[in-house]
Amino acid sequence: MTTEKHSEHFLTDARSFWWNKDYLELVSKRWETQNVTSVLDIGCGVGDWTAALLTILPEGTKVCAVDREPAWVQKTQDRFGHRVLVQQAAAEHLPFPNASFDLVTCQTLLIHVSDPKHVIKEMLRVLKPGGLLAVAEPSNAAQTRDSIYLSLNEASAIFEIGEISERGKIALVEGNNSLGDVLPGLFAECGLENIQTYTGDKAMTLVPPYSGPGQSEAIADRIRDADTNFFMFGYEQTKKYFLAGGGSQEDFERYWKIGLENLKKVKEAILNNTYHCAGGIVMYLISGRKGLI
Ligand SMILES: C[S@@+](CC[C@H](N)C(=O)[O-])C[C@H]1O[C@@H](n2cnc3c(N)ncnc32)[C@H](O)[C@@H]1O
Missing domain, CATH: 3.40.50.150 (Vaccinia Virus protein VP39)
Structure with missing residues (x-):
């Protein structure tokens, strides 16, 4: 194991x-x-x-x-x-x-x-x-998001899962991102x-063809996340934090799905050489x- x-x-x-x-x-x-x-x-x-x-x-x-x-x-x-x-x-x-x-x-x-x-x-x-x-x-709450790829509803869902989960991590006394x-x-x-x-x-700027210093490494992470359905802290950990932050199981599953769909959209845009972000942190x-x- x-x-x-x-x-x-x-x-x-x-x-x-x-x-x-x-x-x-x-x-x-x-x-x-x-x-x-x-x-x-x-x-x-x-x-x-x-x-x-x-x-x-x-x-x-x-x-x-x-x-x-x-x-x-x-x-x-x-x-x-x-x-x-x-x-x-x-x-x-x-x-x-x-x-x-x-x-x-x-x-x-x-x-x-x-x-x-x-x-x-x-x-x-x-x-x-x-x-x-x-x-x-x-x-971490101040990171830029890939919001140009999202509808308002999707952007709100991703904001909420982030905010509620971060609060859950604090509530569980496991740290504060x-x-x-x-x-x-x-x-x-x-x-x-x-x-x-x-x-x-x-x-952490990413612009096609992603050849600047560190860009291929950051792109590899995004592709890996899309391929392995790894959003935020991973399914189990994020769910644990989300529920501890006061979110419901039902909202979690809905937001999680939107998060994964967004990862796939980003991956597709990367493969089409259309994805870009300024990468503010x-x-x-x-x-x-x-x-x-
Ligand atoms: C996000 S990583 C940062 C690693 C490195 N400082 C860097 O920035 O690349 C956090 C690291 O802290 C270690 N860590 C977490 N809690 C710790 C603790 N209470 N005492 C010592 N190490 C700890 C983890 O094992 C992990 O390697």
Whole structure:
């Protein structure tokens, strides 16, 4: 029996195209990473954020990464070899002494944890005084949709299944896919200083013949979703969230069908070379300093 690993469906090759190199360099200046000598990336998955960080960190920086999934720990270790020290660990109980790192970071981890403030405090524990806590977390509710392919009824159905399911995930205390919207406030409540918030500048644009950087990878994901009927978080998970968010079984089945039909329309348009989207997303970069005392 194979069991689904956390975020398995979403850890695809398209992920390595999430950041523009020149933008990361700008962020590096704003975060003053030139003085960083040790970094911890939490919830590293298969290492895509770690890889982005390696492009901006000073050579010789000690880089550690952790993930709860043994399979991702192995993949990340294989990907980076000796350059990165990878361990299995939960974000809630990091296996490091107090004040171990100059920079503690994560990408799309906090949206999945049940108690983000607890995790932020644990991140702060392992951060050195004066060190930087910097995270990349989205507002998934703010993504652009493929609405030009939809009637008003279909667009409303897709909006509702999204909104109700996201609320269900929060109600089940399984995370918040738009946590980025409230993270600066949580940072302040956890005592961080000099809080700065930016949004990433990368749009996931798709235009035929889909030959730009990362486009064939993103197209492959859309085709796979249409072929495997994978809408939102997959049937079982989405239904669980939708019902927990107060939706009815009947509405769920109706909206699900519309969601799948939309995937097929997108696939057809891709195959006809007529599909295009600007691909706007809201990925926040939120940082704050740990006080010196
Ligand atoms: C959406 S993926 C992000 C992976 C990577 N940071 C990236 O952006 O490519 C979320 C990752 O967090 C890990 N994860 C989820 N909850 C965790 C927890 N409580 N402690 C440690 N890792 C966790 C999952 O196993 C998964 O690899």
